Amino acid sequence: MNAVVTAHGLTKRYKNALALDDVSFRIDSGRIVGLIGPNGAGKTTALKAILGLTDFKGELNVLGFDPRTHRDQLMEQVCFIADVAVLPRWIRVREAVDFVANVHPRFNRAKCEAFLARTKLTPNQRVKQMSKGMIVQLHLALVMAIDARLLVLDEPTLGLDILYRKQFYQSLLEDYFDENKTIIVTTHQVEEIEHILTDLMFIRDGKLVLDTDMDAVGERFAELMVSADQAEAARRLKPLDERQVFGKSIFLFDGADRATLESLGEVRRPTVSDLFVATMKGTYA
Amino acid sequence: MKTFYWLLKREYWEHRGGFLWAPVIAGGIYLLLTLVALVSSLGNHGPIMMIGGRDLAWAIDHADPENLQKAAAVIDGIMMVAAVQVLVVTGFVMLFYFIGCLYNDRADRSILFWKSLPISNINTVLSKAVCGGLLVPAFSVLIGVTVGVLQLLIIATLLAFQHVNAWQLLLLAHPVHATASLFSSIPLNALWALPSIGWLMLCSSWSRTKPFLWAVLIPVVGGLMLTFSVLHPTGVNTIWMWKNIILRVLLSVFPGSGFFFEHGHMGNIGNDVDSNNPLAMISPLHTYPDLLSSPNLWVGVAAGAVMIALAIWFRRVRDDS
Numbered sequence: 001m002n003a004v005v006t007a008h009g010l011t012k013r014y015k016n017a018l019a020l021d022d023v024s025f026r027i028d029s030g031r032i033v034g035l036i037g038p039n040g041a042g043k044t045t046a047l048k049a050i051l052g053l054t055d056f057k058g059e060l061n062v063l064g065f066d067p068r069t070h071r072d073q074l075m076e077q078v079c080f081i082a083d084v085a086v087l088p089r090w091i092r093v094r095e096a097v098d099f100v101a102n103v104h105p106r107f108n109r110a111k112c113e114a115f116l117a118r119t120k121l122t123p124n125q126r127v128k129q130m131s132k133g134m135i136v137q138l139h140l141a142l143v144m145a146i147d148a149r150l151l152v153l154d155e156p157t158l159g160l161d162i163l164y165r166k167q168f169y170q171s172l173l174e175d176y177f178d179e180n181k182t183i184i185v186t187t188h189q190v191e192e193i194e195h196i197l198t199d200l201m202f203i204r205d206g207k208l209v210l211d212t213d214m215d216a217v218g219e220r221f222a223e224l225m226v227s228a229d230q231a232e233a234a235r236r237l238k239p240l241d242e243r244q245v246f247g248k249s250i251f252l253f254d255g256a257d258r259a260t261l262e263s264l265g266e267v268r269r270p271t272v273s274d275l276f277v278a279t280m281k282g283t284y285a
Numbered sequence: 286m287k288t289f290y291w292l293l294k295r296e297y298w299e300h301r302g303g304f305l306w307a308p309v310i311a312g313g314i315y316l317l318l319t320l321v322a323l324v325s326s327l328g329n330h331g332p333i334m335m336i337g338g339r340d341l342a343w344a345i346d347h348a349d350p351e352n353l354q355k356a357a358a359v360i361d362g363i364m365m366v367a368a369v370q371v372l373v374v375t376g377f378v379m380l381f382y383f384i385g386c387l388y389n390d391r392a393d394r395s396i397l398f399w400k401s402l403p404i405s406n407i408n409t410v411l412s413k414a415v416c417g418g419l420l421v422p423a424f425s426v427l428i429g430v431t432v433g434v435l436q437l438l439i440i441a442t443l444l445a446f447q448h449v450n451a452w453q454l455l456l457l458a459h460p461v462h463a464t465a466s467l468f469s470s471i472p473l474n475a476l477w478a479l480p481s482i483g484w485l486m487l488c489s490s491w492s493r494t495k496p497f498l499w500a501v502l503i504p505v506v507g508g509l510m511l512t513f514s515v516l517h518p519t520g521v522n523t524i525w526m527w528k529n530i531i532l533r534v535l536l537s538v539f540p541g542s543g544f545f546f547e548h549g550h551m552g553n554i555g556n557d558v559d560s561n562n563p564l565a566m567i568s569p570l571h572t573y574p575d576l577l578s579s580p581n582l583w584v585g586v587a588a589g590a591v592m593i594a595l596a597i598w599f600r601r602v603r604d605d606s
Contacts, residue, residue, distance in 0.1 A: 053400060054604045071601075072405040080401035088299070088395035095298050102291045103402055139398075 004029050004150050004182045005050060009058035012045050012206075019045040020056065021206035029149070030179040031213075032196055034272070035186045037203035038280055043186045046203065047154050050184070051080055063149060076105060079148040081139050083155040087127045093138060094123035100142050112145035115175070133164035140168060144176045151176070153185040157192075165192055172196075194272040202279055209279055218269045222258065224251045226265035234264050241278035252278045288404060292412035293420060296386075303378045308425050311374040312432035315367060319436055323443050357457035358562045360437065364458055365563045367436045368429030368467065369541070375425035376539030379417050379478075381497075383485035383538065386413040387600060388496045406600045410486065414593060418475040418482055422540050426467040434460050462564055469569040474540045477582055479589030481537035483596070490596040493605055504531040533585060541567075543576050 005027040012020040019042045027033055037043050048054040052067030052074060060067060065074040087096065093116065101109045119137045127135055136156065143151065151172075157165040173196055177183060187193055200217060202210035212220070226234050231249040235242070237260065239251035252270055253261060261267045270278075297304060348356065387410065390396040399409065437455050444451040475482075488500035508531040512523040528546070536542055565571065576582050 048604070051401070053397070055602060071400070072403050075401060075403040078401075080397070082394070082397040086394045086397040088390065088398065089393065090299050092298075095295075099291055099295055100402065103288045103404055105403070 002029050003027065003061075004031075004063060005184075006061045007049075007058065008060075010046070010049060010060055011057040012042075012049060012054065013057075018206045020049070022058070023203075023206070023208055025201065025208060025211055027182060027184065027199070029182055031198045032177065032183045032185065033199040033201060034190070034193055034197040035184055035201045035203060036190060036272070036276055037186075041203045042206040043203055044154055045206075047080075047152050047184065047186065051075075051078065051152060077148050078150045078152065079143045079146050080152045081136075081143055081154070081156045083158040087135055087139055089126070089128040091127050092123065093121050093125050096127075096138065096142060097123075100146075104146055106147040107142075108145045108147065112141050115141035115144055115171075133160050136160060136164060136168060140171060144171065149181060151181065151183045153183065153187075155187055156185070157187065157189065165189065169193060169196060190273045190276055191271065197272070200272065202276065204280055210275075217272075217275070220255055221270050221275055222253045222256060222261055223268045223270040223274065224253060224261045224265055225249070225268070226251070230264045234261075237261070241274075241281065289408060289412055289415075292404065292408060293416050296413060296416040297420070300382060303382060304421050304424050305428075307378050308371045308374050308428040312367070312371050312428055312435075315370055315432060316435055316439065319367075320439055323440065327443060327447065353457060355561070356454060357459070358564075360454065360458045361463065362563045363440075364430070364433030364437055364460065364463060365567070367433035368426070368463065371429035371432055372422075372425055372540040375421060375429075376536075376542075378425075379421055379538040380485065380535075382417045382421065383413075383482055384489050384497050384500055386417065387486055387490035387596060388492065391603065391605060406597050410490070410593065410597045410600055414482055414486065417538075418478055419471060422471045422474060423468065425540070426464065426471065430460055430464045430467065433463070434458075459564055463567075466564060466567045466569060470541070470567060470572055473569070473573055473576055474543065476586055477543035477546075477576060478537045480585035480592070481534050481589070483589035483592030484534040485538070486596040487592040487599070490599040490603065493603075501535065504534055507531075529581065533581075537585065543582065544572065546581070547576060547579055 003026050005025075007026070008024050010020050010023040011018075017040075021042075023042075023046065035043050035046065045054065045056075049056045049060055050062055050067060052071030055068060062074055063077050067074055091099075097109065097112055097116075101107050101112075116138070119134070119141070121130070121134060121138055121141075127138070130138070140156075157168050160168070169192065172183070185193060185197075197214055199213045200210060201208055224234060224239075225245075225248050227248055234249065234251045237251075237253060237256050239253050239256075241252040243250050252274060258267065390399060437458055441451040441455050484504075485500055488496045488503075492499045508523075508527055511526065533546070537546075
């Protein structure tokens with residue numbers, strides 16, 4: 001598989017904080033990667049570095065370009081949706097489509113108009129007259145009509161209601177994503193995207209604490225539910241995390257022996273959000 | 286080229302209100318005031334234009350060619366006054382446009398959208414410089430001359446109510462000539478404005494908040510400190526500094542300001558130019574050699590180019606969205 005993004009020793013220091021601390025990773029083509037971390041962990045900085053929006057130390061190669069020096073060429077093949085409402089407020093739907101159609105060589109106008117036809121947006125409507133959800137619909141219509149190899153989404157559904165959120169990811173999966181495309185997405189609404197992710201990256205204090213694909217998550221991590229009398233035995237296996245639900249204890253294990261766990265109680269694949277909470281324990285303490 | 290054209294169009298979409306409607310409204314108000322002033326004076330005094338104790342109709346009938354030429358100059362002058370006031374409004378529009386052009390999209394974070402498109406920072410910044418320096422004055426010249434012509438028509442119509450036939454006089458005006466002269470001066474004005482354009486865009490691109498304040502405060506406070514500080518006696522010529530640096534970086538965007546910087550006032554122009562004829566004064570045959578031979582212009586062009594380059598650099602590295 002060919003790499004879309006390779007980072008080596010990526011480091012970014014702001015005045016008083018280290019946003020990225022010697023991070024290395026590789027993202028292959030045809031993947032949907034969830035970059036997940038608490039507020040201030042360095043997610044947005046990492047995305048900005050990939051998009052050439054910030055300077056950094058270390059090596060970063062995106063589709064063969066160094067984003068610091070070749071941002072304009074890179075942007076022919078990379079699309080980006082930041083959290084809602086970064087479309088300029090004065091622009092009209094018609095103007096936005098016209099502009100992107102004429103400056104972007106890989107934009108398919110018919111496709112964009114087909115997406116817009118499924119919304120309530122009208123050509124003369126200005127962004128400032130739209131709800132947050134409608135702005136995202138417009139942005140998504142613009143982006144999905146671009147035949148890009150990498151799509152970067154930074155909290156794309158922040159502040160949207162559940163209908164818009166579901167529709168957003170559904171559109172992406174059904175009408176956009178294929179094996180030649182790659183999506184990197186950050187969000188706090190982990191539950192909503194976990195079924196579409198192929199890869200998972202956890203970032204904490206500027207470091208990658210987990211970088212794996214979803215299949216491996218199921219093999220490596222396990223959630224065990226036991227009744228109170230078995231809890232002590234489970235604790236001896238050094239779980240990552242423990243919580244109580246309805247008088248039962250739920251443990252999260254990393255790399256524990258499957259057969260041993262199954263002898264104690266019910267074993268399940270942990271959800272990404274449970275895994276996240278367990279991994280990030282003490283972040284804000 | 287295509288991208289650049291659409292970048293210019295983008296600027297027009299965003300700033301239609303300033304580029305088009307501000308001069309149109311200013312011109313409209315000017316015409317309205319002219320109308321009110323003329324109507325009230327006609328009501329009070331009867332025929333408004335008396336020449337040598339006779340009224341205008343008589344004067345036109347009996348004018349010799351030399352007098353007609355002088356009359357034409359006066360009429361062109363009236364037309365130019367209207368055009369100039371529109372150009373002054375344009376100066377303000379340009380000032381505020383340049384101060385906002387690389388700041389506003391950072392403030393509302395829409396820069397993240399613009400930067401997600403395959404457009405270089407160089408093209409983005411240059412399109413804004415070209416838009417403000419060339420397109421805005423071009424709109425303004427068209428609107429200004431139109432306002433001037435409308436003003437003449439208003440005057441002639443009011444005179445017609447006084448049974449004075451001034452239409453013949455109107456034919457003496459040179460609106461096409463005036464438009465051509467003003468248009469041809471746009472590139473010269475842009476060169477002259479370059480240090481100001483550069484400075485304002487640099488502040489717009491660099492400042493994290495309140496670019497207007499920085500753009501004005503840095504030169505003005507710096508100038509005041511030099512003027513009233515111990516540095517003064519060591520030989521800094523403060524009058525020269527205020528005129529050639531501080532006012533130059535702030536006010537050169539005003540169309541035609543180069544003329545006043547170089548000559549101080551209208552009467553002080555070259556001997557070979559008829560200072561009674563407004564069209565002769567704005568003729569490119571006069572203005573171009575006059576300003577292009579001034580080192581002040583070229584030093585300004587160089588400084589402006591450097592500041593625009595810095596603005597491009599800041600556009601790339603400013604990371605606060």
